[in-house]
Amino acid sequence: MNDCSNLYLLSLVACQLSECLSEQQLEELASNLQVLSDLLTNILIRNNNNK
Numbered sequence: 001m002n003d004c005s006n007l008y009l010l011s012l013v014a015c016q017l018s019e020c021l022s023e024q025q026l027e028e029l030a031s032n033l034q035v036l037s038d039l040l041t042n043i044l045i046r047n048n049n050n051k
Contacts, residue, residue: 017029
């Protein structure tokens with residue numbers, strides 16, 4: 001059930017952002033968040049390999 005509350009929160013944030021940002025701003029934010037996600041994944045993989 002905890003996963004559902006996370007999805008609800010993320011959905012709420014996405015809806016709120018879509019109401020106050022332009023389409024271009026949303027595209028840039030989505031792109032930047034994807035890059036951040038990739039970088040964090042890379043860091044986690046490197047940390048796990050160094051254990």
